[in-house]
Amino acid sequence: MKYDVCVIGSGAGAGPVIYELSKAGYKVVVLEKGPWAKTEDFNKDEMTATRRDSFRPALKDECHTVVKKNKEGKWMKRSTYDSGRSFWNGNCVGGSSNFMSGYFHRLKPIDFNLLSEFGPIEGANVVDWPINYEELESYYEKTERIVGVSGKVVDHSFLEPRSTPDFPFPPLQENIFSSWLDKGAEKLKYEIFPTPRGIISEPKEGRNACYYSNYCGSYGCSSDAKSSSRVALIGEAGKTGNCKVLPNSKVFHLETNGDGRIIRANFYDSGNEKQYIEATIFVVAAQAVETSRLLLMSKNTEFPNGLANNSGQVGKNMVYSSGGVGSGQLYFSDLDKEDAEALDTPGLFINRAIQQWYEIDHPELGRVKGGTVDFVSEHANGITKAIKLKKTSGGKLLYGSGLKKRLFDYFTKQRKLKFEIFVDWLPNDKCYVTLDDEVKDKWGDPVAKIWAGHHEHDNKVARYLADKTERLFKEIGMKNVSTGIGSSPPANLQAGGCRFGNDPKTSVLDKNCKAHEVDNLYVSDGSFMPTGGSVTYTFSIYANSFRVADKIIADLNSNY
Amino acid sequence: MIKEEEDIQEDYKWELSRKEFMRSLLVIGVAVNIPFFTSCETKEDSKEFDCTPLSTEQLKVLQAVQLVLFPKEGNGPSALEINADKWIVYVLNDAREPQREKDFIVEHLEGLNQLSKETHKAPYDLLSIDQQEGVLDLFFGDKAPKRWGSRMLTLIFEALLLDPLYGVNPNNIGWTWLNHNPGAPRPNKQNKYPTIYTTMNEV
Numbered sequence: 001m002k003y004d005v006c007v008i009g010s011g012a013g014a015g016p017v018i019y020e021l022s023k024a025g026y027k028v029v030v031l032e033k034g035p036w037a038k039t040e041d042f043n044k045d046e047m048t049a050t051r052r053d054s055f056r057p058a059l060k061d062e063c064h065t066v067v068k069k070n071k072e073g074k075w076m077k078r079s080t081y082d083s084g085r086s087f088w089n090g091n092c093v094g095g096s097s098n099f100m101s102g103y104f105h106r107l108k109p110i111d112f113n114l115l116s117e118f119g120p121i122e123g124a125n126v127v128d129w130p131i132n133y134e135e136l137e138s139y140y141e142k143t144e145r146i147v148g149v150s151g152k153v154v155d156h157s158f159l160e161p162r163s164t165p166d167f168p169f170p171p172l173q174e175n176i177f178s179s180w181l182d183k184g185a186e187k188l189k190y191e192i193f194p195t196p197r198g199i200i201s202e203p204k205e206g207r208n209a210c211y212y213s214n215y216c217g218s219y220g221c222s223s224d225a226k227s228s229s230r231v232a233l234i235g236e237a238g239k240t241g242n243c244k245v246l247p248n249s250k251v252f253h254l255e256t257n258g259d260g261r262i263i264r265a266n267f268y269d270s271g272n273e274k275q276y277i278e279a280t281i282f283v284v285a286a287q288a289v290e291t292s293r294l295l296l297m298s299k300n301t302e303f304p305n306g307l308a309n310n311s312g313q314v315g316k317n318m319v320y321s322s323g324g325v326g327s328g329q330l331y332f333s334d335l336d337k338e339d340a341e342a343l344d345t346p347g348l349f350i351n352r353a354i355q356q357w358y359e360i361d362h363p364e365l366g367r368v369k370g371g372t373v374d375f376v377s378e379h380a381n382g383i384t385k386a387i388k389l390k391k392t393s394g395g396k397l398l399y400g401s402g403l404k405k406r407l408f409d410y411f412t413k414q415r416k417l418k419f420e421i422f423v424d425w426l427p428n429d430k431c432y433v434t435l436d437d438e439v440k441d442k443w444g445d446p447v448a449k450i451w452a453g454h455h456e457h458d459n460k461v462a463r464y465l466a467d468k469t470e471r472l473f474k475e476i477g478m479k480n481v482s483t484g485i486g487s488s489p490p491a492n493l494q495a496g497g498c499r500f501g502n503d504p505k506t507s508v509l510d511k512n513c514k515a516h517e518v519d520n521l522y523v524s525d526g527s528f529m530p531t532g533g534s535v536t537y538t539f540s541i542y543a544n545s546f547r548v549a550d551k552i553i554a555d556l557n558s559n560y
Numbered sequence: 561m562i563k564e565e566e567d568i569q570e571d572y573k574w575e576l577s578r579k580e581f582m583r584s585l586l587v588i589g590v591a592v593n594i595p596f597f598t599s600c601e602t603k604e605d606s607k608e609f610d611c612t613p614l615s616t617e618q619l620k621v622l623q624a625v626q627l628v629l630f631p632k633e634g635n636g637p638s639a640l641e642i643n644a645d646k647w648i649v650y651v652l653n654d655a656r657e658p659q660r661e662k663d664f665i666v667e668h669l670e671g672l673n674q675l676s677k678e679t680h681k682a683p684y685d686l687l688s689i690d691q692q693e694g695v696l697d698l699f700f701g702d703k704a705p706k707r708w709g710s711r712m713l714t715l716i717f718e719a720l721l722l723d724p725l726y727g728v729n730p731n732n733i734g735w736t737w738l739n740h741n742p743g744a745p746r747p748n749k750q751n752k753y754p755t756i757y758t759t760m761n762e763v
Contacts, residue, residue, distance in 0.1 A: 035760035041751050044743030047722050048753045052656070060658050092760065215743040222745055248761065270761070346741045382721035382740045383714075390713045397700055397709050399629040400693070404636055411738035 003029040006265050006279035008251045011095020012541045013285035013525025015229030020549035022237035026556060029244045029277055031267055034091030036247040042220030046381050049219045056088040061442040067451045079439060087450065087491040089287060093247055094230025096492060101217035102198030102226060103374050104149050105535035106140050106160045108358060109133040114531050118369055124426035124455050125317050127530050130502050130511035137163055139543035144168055147542055148204055148227040151196030158358040169201045172210055172349045176342035177417055181352050181375060184476040191356040195374055198227040207231060212347030214380045252445055254282060254298040254307055261520050268443055280560055281552060285525035288318060292433040292497035293448040308515040313508045314498060315433040319532040321493035323371055323421035323462035324485040326469055328478030331414045343415050350375045357465055358534060370461060371423035371534035373469050378416040421465045422534050426455035433497055454487035495526030495537050512551040524548040611649050621673045622648060624685035628692050630716045636737040643728045644719035651715060656754055668708035672699050723747050
């Protein structure tokens with residue numbers, strides 16, 4: 001059977017395409033490399049979710065190699081099998097959207113014009129987007145409504161223009177700490193506001209509201225409140241009768257006909273047998289690293305450097321959503337009993353953010369793009385918390401009574417609250433993905449080699465935001481306030497590698513996310529982003545995928 | 561949410577080759593003729609459970625060192641009360657755990673015992689508590705054994721805080737001690753590790 005559309009991947013970048021095309025009556029097949037985990041397969045078991053990574057491939061079977069600069073300034077390669085730090089994110093139907101925390105900030109209008117707004121930065125490949133905010137706004141609204149976003153719009157200096165007055169779902173319930181942040185922010189004249197979340201606070205079409213399990217990020221949702229692609233979109237697509245999902249189907253090659261068109265997707269099935277699917281249009285949404293890898297692996301005489309890569313742009317200019325993580329502690333002994341009990345209430349969200357410094361004009365930094373600060377609780381994972389306590393700050397291994405006392409005090413006498421800083425990860429020549437010809441996966445294919453070059457400018461901006469935020473934590477009486485400014489790419493927040501743009505020489509995709517060089521290839525995950533903005537990407541990936549779905553429908557209607 | 565590196569299975573792996581390990585043993589003056597993976601010859605003596613692939617002697621060393629790392633001193637449960645010894649045996653028998661990581665655990669257990677014999681002419685489990693701590697501190701003086709100690713602590717934390725469904729943390733003893741809220745739903749027989757791999761693939 002030849003399908004109208006073959007979608008590779010099933011996460012946030014794939015879901016809207018699958019949903020819209022199925023609803024429009026097109027026959028859609030989805031090739032997902034992971035299994036089809038259902039809601040009942042998810043629980044709050046640290047062993048399954050994070051200690052043994054049951055929803056990610058075993059690194060001995062499939063790893064990545066990561067190239068980072070060491071302290072001496074030399075670029076060193078290390079396999080994730082050796083480091084134990086997986087670069088996979090939720091390989092199952094719905095992809096990593098099953099395991100996200102769902103911080104759903106929109107991009108701002110200035111994010112679409114970073115080069116025009118702030119000018120070039122030496123060593124960074126900053127460009128403007130080929131579309132503007134207005135072209136994406138209606139799709140943000142669509143995502144809020146169809147996928148499900150909760151929150152409350154509060155005016156602030158960088159509130160993006162909206163076509164609707166508020167979110168379709170009211171804010172989630174909050175911990176008392178949120179009100180303390182509000183008071184501190186008021187004193188400091190900081191513009192704090194409720195964080196929109198891709199988690200529904202009221203039931204929606206068979207999905208239950210959030211039940212405040214205390215284990216959200218890294219865990220699959222047991223009430224379907226989390227707005228994963230699996231729950232919000234693929235389930236609905238399945239009801240049309242037009243959508244077929246093939247789990248455990250690992251695509252390894254897209255085959256062209258010698259005339260610039262893909263004719264089939266070759267994949268390994270659950271028994272590791274080679275199979276193929278034929279379709280009119282192919283949509284790749286395997287998450288940024290793997291999308292680039294698949295295109296690079298799809299070499300042939302027509303595309304000797306990889307599919308859609310005659311310009312040499314595939315895999316280039318990867319970006320990550322990162323900046324730094326800060327924390328502070330509140331000791332119960334410093335609080336009255338009622339406040340201590342309220343702070344210790346599990347499950348309730350902090351849900352506060354500051355974007356007051358989304359643009360900075362500073363004597364030393366100049367006028368530069370700033371970022372977002374999100375406030376979060378320390379993750380409830382007990383083992384992860386304990387692991388952090390086994391070494392002193394000097395690196396000495398603690399054990400015996402001293403360690404047990406430290407554990408007991410940490411778990412029972414305080415709460416750690418955190419803030420996460422998101423600044424632009426400036427695209428640069430040392431941040432890209434290529435194939436590693438020395439390391440193969442279990443099928444014998446080259447793994448992705450991830451070069452994680454980072455621009456020093458990002459650290460300066462992050463430090464600026466950290467200083468401001470630390471002041472707020474201290475204002476409300478928090479102890480041990482500190483921030484780690486990071487240059488390591490967080491594996492769960494990745495984009496770029498297949499930039500969209502108007503010039504085929506400098507971009508892989510056109511403004512509709514169709515490959516310049518391949519007539520029937522679209523890329524609908526975060527790969528399209530030439531710059532990432534200073535927010536996490538998932539909301540924008542969803543919104544852009546809805547936009548791309550409209551372009552594909554128009555393409556099918558007019559050209560096939 | 562940014563996944564910090566320290567959140568992502570810190571020290572779950574330790575990148576140690578056998579060659580490095582042998583070098584580390586030589587550095588601390590331990591004989592290298594180690595009887596790796598001798599089977600549990602007298603399981604009756606090992607008290608209650610099949611400790612394969614550990615030998616009875618290795619199990620005794622394991623239990624002794626776990627009690628030094630996480631003792632019974634009145635503040636919460638000890639390593640043995642949370643079944644940390646059984647948990648190590650489970651991990652050593654877990655088909656999904658890379659063999660090199662299992663080797664790392666057993667080889668260093670042997671290394672610790674050899675160091676004890678070298679320095680005190682007696683197996684580790686027969687030393688006094690003070691002697692055991694002294695040998696352990698000496699052992700941790702080298703990088704690889706210190707990483708092993710870190711790994712042993714992580715496995716003790718797993719025994720302390722995982723769901724009792726895994727045969728550890730009996731009667732929620734670890735959760736109760738630390739006032740830890742495990743969240744709901746808890747794992748069941750169908751979606752616990754490693755059954756989840758089968759469950760997810762059922763049609």
